[in-house]
Amino acid sequence: MISILNLPGVIVEDYKQTGETLILVIKSQKTTASCPVCSECSHHLHQDYRYIVRDLPIGNREVMLRVNGRRFKCKNGRQPFN
Structure with missing residues (x-):
């Protein structure tokens, strides 16, 4: 599954x-x-x-990516960021 997406640094945890x-x-x-x-x-x-993002179809199937977004907080900058 990981090689199909061709997104380095991304893990496919599950699919439905x-x-x-x-x-x-x-x-x-x-x-x-x-x-x-x-x-x-x-x-x-x-x-x-x-959140969910629509990706390019594979064959005749619609592909949706359920992304786990994270916000971090910096000790110096004091502002949350993505």
């Missing part, structure tokens, strides 16, 4: 088939992110949320 739709549950392999203000590496997870 409903009729003509394939839903892939994906998340990032990284557990940290760099602050856009100070470039400091942050481990502090501020918020975890999910």
